[in-house]
Amino acid sequence: MTGRANDAYRPAVRIVVLGAGFGGLELTTTLADTFGADVDVVLIDQNDAFVFGFSKLDVMFGRTVPDAVRHPYGDLVKAGTTFVQSTVRAIDPVAKRVETDDGPFEADVLVVALGADLDPSATPGLVEAGNEFYTVAGAFGLRDVLAGFPGGHVIVAVRSAPFKCPPAPSETALLMDTHLRERGIRDGSEISLVMPMGAPIPPSPDASQALLAAFAARGIGWYPDSTVQRLDGARRVAVLHDGRELPYDLFLGVPQHVAPAVVEDAGLTVDGWIPVDPLTLETKYPDVYAIGDVTSVGTPKAGVFAEGQAAVVAERLVARIRGETSPTQYDGRGICYLEFGRDEVAKVEVTFLSGEAPRGALEGPSLALAADKREFGSSRIERWFGR
């Protein structure tokens, strides 16, 4: 809990933000930076700490420890913002009222930033005979599994699109190559990457080509336009959509992504995700916005895009509170970092504009860009958590 304005100055607009991930943190930070105590924001999240998506890979491959990448929400000190750790159980987008385990909250403006959930059960056998590395629990649990892995056939497989951070499965295959080499067990091992798309990162042909060249150079098997339908745990084989079978000793899956059930139940979704105006992030309900992975705005599901969308909503809310209107529109731009293994990182800047083919150019990979990526993470933590 944080400080609040004297009641005499209580702001007229109460903003309730659901989800303290990339989008929710960026939005509340901008509002707090602009208005200080003269804003009335409630930020609700079920978790007690924020963890970057890329930190999951760092922990899993033993490059850092879990405690170093958890950023507790208890450290949030923002005048005018109240953080509530609770689970959102129901959303009424007409009344702009939400039910949580800690009671109801009513809003003048509601922002849904609840991200994407995972459905491992959509891949039969995954829970019983495989692993997923997209949740904090899954990735952190794999740290010991990888440290003790004696070598063998590793499969990295994506169940379906859309999925968070399109480069992450390719990064995982390359980091696995480095990990096995460093442990001296690469020769007796195989790595296969199974993805539902024809290229590793379709919006950036440059990045895709660089990744395909790295896969070829390091002997990583590439299975495009393919999905794993099920795992046969007894035979330790992954069965692909066309009946092909790949044997595995370690299966690392990206499960099917779904909108959180509370968002579905609220009737906010169409074809699985929340439709929004791609320029303003407004839903069809007045004063209800949605940002980030929970939307079908047309950008990939990645933190940088959630952040860019949050910035637009923040500007619109700042203008509204000041009794003005904001001309700011979302430009669909974002920078993604790509781990290439061997401590090298590349950078791709991609722009997604409504009605136009996405475009993106690649820089690197290089050791210098690894430092760039570290700065990307630490600058966010400093801004969001004030450290």
Ligand SMILES: Cc1cc2nc3c(=O)[nH]c(=O)nc-3n(C[C@H](O)[C@H](O)[C@H](O)COP(=O)(O)OP(=O)(O)OC[C@H]3O[C@@H](n4cnc5c(N)ncnc54)[C@H](O)[C@@H]3O)c2cc1C
């Ligand atoms: C392995 C991996 C690597 C990644 N690497 C990168 C990268 O390098 N760069 C990048 O930009 N992105 C990366 N991402 C993607 C990035 O993590 C997400 O796209 C980003 O976090 C989305 O932001 P968001 O605000 O939409 O949702 P999230 O950050 O997922 O936040 C949603 C929040 O809502 C909360 N929530 C959900 N349901 C409820 C509920 N019912 N009640 C209360 N709270 C709830 C959750 O606890 C969560 O904190 C990576 C992801 C993974 C898995």
